[in-house]
Amino acid sequence: MRQLPTRTADVVIVGAGVQGTALALHLARRGARVAVLDRASVGAGATGSSSGFVRMHYDLLLESELAWRSFPWFTDWSERVGDGDCGFVRTGFLQLVPPGEADALRANVAAQQGIGIETSVISASDAAALVPGLRVDGVGVGAWEPRSGYADPTGTAAGLLAAARRHGATYAGGVTVTSIRVEHGRVAGVATDAGELASPVVVDAAGAWAADLAHTAGVDLPVVPWRHDTAYLGLPADRPDGIPIVLDHARSVYFRPEGRDLLLVGLEDGNETGGSPDRPLGTPDDGLMATLVDRVVSRVPWMAGGDFRSAARGQDGMTPDQRPILGPVGDAGPDGLVLCCGFSGTGFKTAPAIGESLAEWILDGEPRTIDLRRFGLDRFAAGRLVEGEHPYQSLWR
Numbered sequence: 470m471r472q473l474p475t476r477t478a479d480v481v482i483v484g485a486g487v488q489g490t491a492l493a494l495h496l497a498r499r500g501a502r503v504a505v506l507d508r509a510s511v512g513a514g515a516t517g518s519s520s521g522f523v524r525m526h527y528d529l530l531l532e533s534e535l536a537w538r539s540f541p542w543f544t545d546w547s548e549r550v551g552d553g554d555c556g557f558v559r560t561g562f563l564q565l566v567p568p569g570e571a572d573a574l575r576a577n578v579a580a581q582q583g584i585g586i587e588t589s590v591i592s593a594s595d596a597a598a599l600v601p602g603l604r605v606d607g608v609g610v611g612a613w614e615p616r617s618g619y620a621d622p623t624g625t626a627a628g629l630l631a632a633a634r635r636h637g638a639t640y641a642g643g644v645t646v647t648s649i650r651v652e653h654g655r656v657a658g659v660a661t662d663a664g665e666l667a668s669p670v671v672v673d674a675a676g677a678w679a680a681d682l683a684h685t686a687g688v689d690l691p692v693v694p695w696r697h698d699t700a701y702l703g704l705p706a707d708r709p710d711g712i713p714i715v716l717d718h719a720r721s722v723y724f725r726p727e728g729r730d731l732l733l734v735g736l737e738d739g740n741e742t743g744g745s746p747d748r749p750l751g752t753p754d755d756g757l758m759a760t761l762v763d764r765v766v767s768r769v770p771w772m773a774g775g776d777f778r779s780a781a782r783g784q785d786g787m788t789p790d791q792r793p794i795l796g797p798v799g800d801a802g803p804d805g806l807v808l809c810c811g812f813s814g815t816g817f818k819t820a821p822a823i824g825e826s827l828a829e830w831i832l833d834g835e836p837r838t839i840d841l842r843r844f845g846l847d848r849f850a851a852g853r854l855v856e857g858e859h860p861y862q863s864l865w866r
């Protein structure tokens with residue numbers, strides 16, 4: 470049987486994805502005794518299959534703020550983290566929207582500029598000039614972030630975990646938390662398949678499994694598995710240089726370069742939600758892959774000369790408003806249970822800032838750096854779902 474590296478901790482974090490590891494680093498730096506447990510390994514969940522976009526464009530300013538506060542962690546990794554490498558690659562980021570969403574995009578960009586984000590509204594023809602060969606039919610306007618890019622999600626989580634351990638956190642992989650232990654209305658620790666670990670605070674950072682874990686403490690979370698396919702296509706020899714990330718709401722497709730020879734492509738629609746997170750992930754079906762290739766070729770016809778290399782499926786936890794659930798569980802469950810889940814397919818880039826503010830919430834009683842309270846679990850019972858100030862219609866942002 471596996472051994473736990475410790476039997477007591479100030480905070481137990483269940484899940485060594487990017488969110489659990491970012492939180493572990495912030496807590497450990499502030500002197501808390503943190504234990505991170507994962508039933509598989511670091512980055513084994515959504516993090517390991519993430520497309521790794523690091524961009525600031527959202528229709529909710531609070532999410533842009535979280536991404537913006539997190540951004541220097543990716544660009545100044547060695548100064549901020551000091552272990553491993555997040556592998557940030559600056560490509561620029563182009564958000565395209567159909568004419569019906571043009572006003573919303575303009576308003577979102579203005580709000581983002583107001584908090585210092587380097588972003589601007591560009592016309593469809595400017596977008597075509599940025600990405601040689603880009604066809605812009607159906608595009609109203611775009612937002613252009615010249616400093617954004619992508620990072621390596623598993624490398625990011627592994628580096629955050631290594632830094633947390635340097636600051637005293639402990640980690641055990643291959644350990645499943647079977648239940649959250651509750652005594653007299655308070656969290657007392659966790660039971661695992663390697664024994665018990667006592668702690669007054671347990672953080673549910675279990676990704677697609679977050680609802681299953683919370684259920685062991687008698688808490689119902691509105692988090693369901695959301696599955697998302699991506700593919701790597703080989704770039705043709707005559708592709709242009711300097712391909713940025715393109716997130717295309719008009720065609721519900723996104724793509725970005727991966728190194729020098731590959732294009733990573735994903736669809737924004739047609740993703741499966743619900744079911745058990747434990748059912749096999751399987752492989753993306755041929756029909757979906759054909760749609761994905763059609764959409765990318767219709768935007769950048771030079772990809773007709775590309776070839777199919779591989780496809781993969783990942784899963785994250787999805788909430789009814791597609792925003793995370795953060796902070797103490799409150800009246801819905803035992804004292805000491807903290808939620809860090811429901812990232813709904815978009816929680817890679819925001820992890821450093823969420824970890825910082827959630828660590829404050831746990832240690833100081835309130836999230837001071839960025840006020841995360843709008844993301845509390847109580848919003849669902851109160852009917853206060855979080856909506857963007859200038860919302861887009863798309864299912865997934």
Ligand SMILES: Cc1cc2nc3c(=O)[nH]c(=O)nc-3n(C[C@H](O)[C@H](O)[C@H](O)COP(=O)(O)OP(=O)(O)OC[C@H]3O[C@@H](n4cnc5c(N)ncnc54)[C@H](O)[C@@H]3O)c2cc1C
Pocket residue numbers: 483484485486487488489490506507508509510511512513514515516517518519520521522523644645646647674675676677678679682697698699782783784785809810812813814815816817818819
């Ligand atoms: C295909 C795909 C593409 C994406 N692209 C982007 C993107 O470009 N940009 C972006 O910002 N976001 C993106 N996302 C979303 C982002 O990757 C996730 O929101 C983020 O990685 C969530 O991290 P996490 O730490 O909350 O969860 P996870 O990475 O899922 O980690 C949860 C961990 O908990 C562990 N666990 C679960 N239950 C237990 C238990 N009982 N005991 C012990 N351990 C347990 C699991 O093994 C897992 O390692 C994408 C997601 C997917 C699926």
